[in-house]
Amino acid sequence: MRQATVYIDSSALQYNLNRVKQLAPHSKIVSMVKANAYGHGVKDCLAALNNTDAFGVATLEEALELRSHGAKHPITLIEGIFNANEMDAVLKHQLECVIHHHQQVEWLLNYKDEYIQQGLKVWIKLNSGMNRLGFKIDDIIDVITRLKREGLHCVLVMHFANADVPAHPMNQQQIQQLLKIKDMCAPIEVSCCNSAAIFNWPELHFDYVRPGIMLYGATPFADKNIHELDLKPVMTFTARIIALNSIQAGESVGYGSLFTAEENIDIAIVSIGYGDGYPRAYTTQNYVAIDGKLRRVIGRVSMDMIAIDVTGLNAALDQEVELWGQHRLVDDVAQANGTIGYELLCRLSNRPIRRKIEI
Numbered sequence: 001m002r003q004a005t006v007y008i009d010s011s012a013l014q015y016n017l018n019r020v021k022q023l024a025p026h027s028k029i030v031s032m033v034k035a036n037a038y039g040h041g042v043k044d045c046l047a048a049l050n051n052t053d054a055f056g057v058a059t060l061e062e063a064l065e066l067r068s069h070g071a072k073h074p075i076t077l078i079e080g081i082f083n084a085n086e087m088d089a090v091l092k093h094q095l096e097c098v099i100h101h102h103q104q105v106e107w108l109l110n111y112k113d114e115y116i117q118q119g120l121k122v123w124i125k126l127n128s129g130m131n132r133l134g135f136k137i138d139d140i141i142d143v144i145t146r147l148k149r150e151g152l153h154c155v156l157v158m159h160f161a162n163a164d165v166p167a168h169p170m171n172q173q174q175i176q177q178l179l180k181i182k183d184m185c186a187p188i189e190v191s192c193c194n195s196a197a198i199f200n201w202p203e204l205h206f207d208y209v210r211p212g213i214m215l216y217g218a219t220p221f222a223d224k225n226i227h228e229l230d231l232k233p234v235m236t237f238t239a240r241i242i243a244l245n246s247i248q249a250g251e252s253v254g255y256g257s258l259f260t261a262e263e264n265i266d267i268a269i270v271s272i273g274y275g276d277g278y279p280r281a282y283t284t285q286n287y288v289a290i291d292g293k294l295r296r297v298i299g300r301v302s303m304d305m306i307a308i309d310v311t312g313l314n315a316a317l318d319q320e321v322e323l324w325g326q327h328r329l330v331d332d333v334a335q336a337n338g339t340i341g342y343e344l345l346c347r348l349s350n351r352p353i354r355r356k357i358e359i
Helices: 010-023 034-038 060-068 084-092 102-109 112-117 137-149 169-184 195-200 330-336 341-346
Strands: 005-009 028-032 054-057 075-077 095-099 121-125 153-157 189-193 235-247 265-270 287-290 293-298 306-309 320-324 353-357
Touching: 005 010, 010 028, 010 195, 010 353, 034 341, 054 060, 060 075, 060 084, 084 095, 084 102, 084 112, 095 102, 102 112, 102 137, 121 137, 137 153, 137 169, 153 169, 169 189, 189 195, 287 306, 287 330, 320 330, 330 341
Parallel strands: 005 353, 028 054, 054 075, 075 095, 095 121, 121 153, 153 189
Antiparallel strands: 005 235, 235 265, 235 320, 265 306, 287 293, 287 320, 293 306
C-alpha cells in the first residue's frame, strides 16, 4: 500500500497551547481551528486543545463540525453569518458572531432576545487599515453604542495587517485607532492579537488572544523559526521510497528535464507529489530528511512522485522520508517554494493517511 502519511502530535499541540498561556497569562484564548485546524484535522486536534477557552472558525459548517465532535466550548464565527437564515443554527448550537457590516447588525437584532438569553457575545470588527472586513472608525462607535443599548455583550475586535513586521508604520496607526475606540466605548472587552501580535505586543493582549499558526508549530515570522519561539511542530509529513536508480553525468530527471546531473549520482523515487499537497514549484533549495539528514529534491515535482539525491546514503526501498516535520520544518519548505507554512499545511489533499500520536 502506498504510504504517504501525516502524523499529528497531540503532545506538541498541547505544548504550543501552553506556550500561549505563558505568553498571555491574563487573557482568554480563542484557538483558531478554521480550515480543518490549518490542515491538521479538527477531530484529531480537539483533545489536545481542550484547555482552550474558545474556538474560532470561518464558517458555520466548521462550527457545526466542532459541535458534532463534542466540542462544548464557545465558538466564534470570525466572518459572522452569510445570510439571515443561518441565525437559527447560530442559536441552536450557541455560536457567537462577528459583525462586520450593517446587514449583519439587523439580522442579529431580529434574534437579540434569544441571543442575549443564551449569554452569547457579539464581536464587532474594526476596520483599522486591513480593509477586508469591519466598520471604519467613524461608523463603529454608533454600531457598538446601538448594540450595547439593545443589551448585547460586545467585544471589540481588530486584525493586524503587519503584525509579523513590528516596525511597520501601519501597526501604530491600527493600535491608535483601536485604543481610541476602546476608550470611547468603555467598558468593552477587546481582542486584537493573532500569533505574531501575541509575541510582539504583550501590552495588547487585553481580554482575548487568537492564536492560529503558532498552535500548530509553524512560525508567523519570516525571520524567526519555531525553535527561537519555543514551539514544537505538530505535523510530520512522510512518504516512502518506491524505487532506486543510478544516473550518469549528463542524464536528466523529471518533466521538462530541468535537472541534469553533473556527475554520476544515485537517486530515490518517493511516493509523494503535488496531488498530495507537496509543492510543485521548481527550486534548487528543496530538501527532505532521511534519518535526520537533509537530501536534495531534484527535478520537477510530479503529481505522485519526487526524486531525491541519495548519493553516499545507504537508501533502501520502503524507507521513510520526512517531507516536513522535525528535521525539515514546514516553514523552510515553504520559504524554498516562495510561499508560507500556512499554505502548505492547509492545502494537503485527502490522499495521505492520517495518524494521531496520542498524548
